[in-house]
Amino acid sequence: MSDENSTPKQQEPPRLPATGTLLVDAQDRVGEFRGVMGSRWALRPVRxxxxxxxxxxxxxxxxxxxxxxxxxxxxxxxxRGDVL
Structure with missing residues (x-):
């Protein structure tokens, strides 16, 4: 028996990381968190x-x-003097 009046659990949005935090995306790319762009997060390659x-x-x-x-x-x- 299901409870028809129950509301589905809503997943809380992920906590916003500090700028520069290293994150790994679904394709195993590692990048630094740079900020929020709309509903998405921007990552930048470390190098x-x-x-x-x-x-x-x-x-x-x-x-x-x-x-x-x-x-x-x-x-x-x-x-090496690379521009980051």
Missing amino acids: GGVEWEVEPEEVRPATPEQRLRYATARKNARS
């Missing part, structure tokens, strides 16, 4: 480049290993 948009529900925080890997890549890029 610089074109931002892309993702649905907030389709991202997860980067693992400690991924954060270390990308911190190292960023430092290496800066040491």
